[in-house]
Amino acid sequence: MNIKYIFVVLGEPYSTFSEIIGKYFKKKKTYKKKIILVGNISLLKKQLSKLKIIFPINKIENYKKAKKNIVNIIDVKFKHDHIFSNISSRSNNYIEESFKITLEIIKKIKNKAVLINGPISKKSFLNKKYLGITEYLSKKTKSKNEVMLIYNESLSVTPLTTHIPLKYVNKNITQNKIKENVLRINEFYNKKLKKKIKFAILGLNPHCETIDKFSEEEKIIKPSIRYLKSKGINIDGPYSADTFFFEKNIRKYDVVIGMYHDQVLTAIKMLYKFDAINITLGLPFIRISPDHGPNSIMIGKNRSDPSSFIYSMRFIEKYIK
Numbered sequence: 001m002n003i004k005y006i007f008v009v010l011g012e013p014y015s016t017f018s019e020i021i022g023k024y025f026k027k028k029k030t031y032k033k034k035i036i037l038v039g040n041i042s043l044l045k046k047q048l049s050k051l052k053i054i055f056p057i058n059k060i061e062n063y064k065k066a067k068k069n070i071v072n073i074i075d076v077k078f079k080h081d082h083i084f085s086n087i088s089s090r091s092n093n094y095i096e097e098s099f100k101i102t103l104e105i106i107k108k109i110k111n112k113a114v115l116i117n118g119p120i121s122k123k124s125f126l127n128k129k130y131l132g133i134t135e136y137l138s139k140k141t142k143s144k145n146e147v148m149l150i151y152n153e154s155l156s157v158t159p160l161t162t163h164i165p166l167k168y169v170n171k172n173i174t175q176n177k178i179k180e181n182v183l184r185i186n187e188f189y190n191k192k193l194k195k196k197i198k199f200a201i202l203g204l205n206p207h208c209e210t211i212d213k214f215s216e217e218e219k220i221i222k223p224s225i226r227y228l229k230s231k232g233i234n235i236d237g238p239y240s241a242d243t244f245f246f247e248k249n250i251r252k253y254d255v256v257i258g259m260y261h262d263q264v265l266t267a268i269k270m271l272y273k274f275d276a277i278n279i280t281l282g283l284p285f286i287r288i289s290p291d292h293g294p295n296s297i298m299i300g301k302n303r304s305d306p307s308s309f310i311y312s313m314r315f316i317e318k319y320i321k
Contacts, residue, residue: 003033003320004112005063006313007105009098010039011118012125013078014085015294016304018044021118022053023306024313025071032317033114034066038102040078040094050083051302063105074101084300087121095125103140106285114316115287116309119294122163131163134280137287146282147181149188149255150265151315152272157256157264158185169260173204173216178224178257184281185255186233192286193319197254200244201225201237204259208238216259245271274307277315286320288312 011017021037037044041059048054058072066072078094099117106113120126120133130136138146149158160181161172182199189197201224204216221238228235241258244250245267258264268276278289290308298304 002112003114003316005066005109005114006031006033006035006316007102007113007115008035008037009102009115009117010037010044011095011098011120012087012294013040013043013080013091013094014087014296014299015119016292016298017118017294018047019051019053019300019302019304020290020292020306020309022048022051022055023304024309025055026053028313030069034068035071036060036063036066037071037073038098039073039076039118040080041073041075043078043080043083044073046083047300050300063109076101087124087294087296089124089127092125092127095120099137099140103137111285113285114320115285116312117287117289119290119292121294133289134162134278137280137283141283143283145180145184146280147184149185149279149281150268150276151279152268152276155250155256155268155271156254157258157268159258159261159264161260163261166260170204170216173220173259175220175224175227178221179227182224182228182233182235182257183231188279188281189254195254197234198252199228199233199235199237199255199257200239200249200253201235201257202241202244202259202263203238206242207240274305275311277308277312288315 056070058067058070059075060066060072076094076098102115106115117133122132126136130139134146134148147158148162149156158181160177161169164172186197189195201221203221208217217238225235225237241263256264274292280287290312292308295304
């Protein structure tokens with residue numbers, strides 16, 4: 001894989017993302033890859049000016065015109081009356097067009113690009129059509145069996161089910177899904193990060209026990225563990241989620257498989273705050289999203305923490321050759 005470009009879709013125009021990337025690019029002057037933002041240049045410059053964040057931006061019409069060691073941008077039309085405003089559906093077409101332009105370019109250049117996307121509003125942009133941006137990109141690229149990996153160098157987590165109501169979680173836990181997710185993550189670490197890893201898997205029920213006739217731990221999770229061990233995967237469990245994330249436990253493992261979203265994301269955000277990134281596996285390219293939302297409360301206040309975007313860029317420079 002010969003990565004030459006990092007595409008950054010700016011996402012929701014009324015979010016803290018312009019501030020976050022601005023704080024990074026203001027300090028960083030050289031880049032190993034060509035940086036191409038995709039979004040509205042007029043609004044971006046106005047927002048950065050208001051925040052007193054200045055760095056050079058090179059407007060281009062074609063990705064081939066991108067220059068090294070400067071931030072390039074492909075301009076996407078977006079009619080705006082205010083520099084900062086509330087999130088609403090009026091930005092939906094703009095966000096859709098930003099992703100469309102980016103995905104068409106990445107499809108052309110195949111394995112030469114990494115995608116970072118800014119935050120979007122699930123309520124406004126996805127509008128219940130997709131569970132999350134992970135599923136949105138999977139649909140747009142006609143991919144299957146996508147995996148959400150929340151990555152930190154010390155410990156990563158992955159939820160077996162993503163943005164679904166809790167009442168549907170048990171219906172979406174299968175042996176095949178556990179096996180496919182673990183094998184895909186293991187391949188990613190082995191091939192991309194050149195690292196052999198150890199997995200821990202959590203149970204679904206409190207204390208991995210249930211008074212119900214059907215036990216997910218006994219019927220689904222434990223058989224999956226036995227199968228994965230037979231394939232050479234270093235995996236233990238199932239563990240009870242309420243006590244697993246003590247330091248003495250997590251230092252033994254590299255990746256934790258959870259059964260649902262908040263079971264593992266709550267823990268990793270408490271452990272590492274913004275020093276974590278969301279990597280989507282199973283797409284035709286590597287997609288990374290800083291682990292934060294639009295944060296409408298802090299828009300325009302110049303108080304947002306850029307750590308997750310910094311972590312995203314460092315990860316690409318260190319591992320994605």
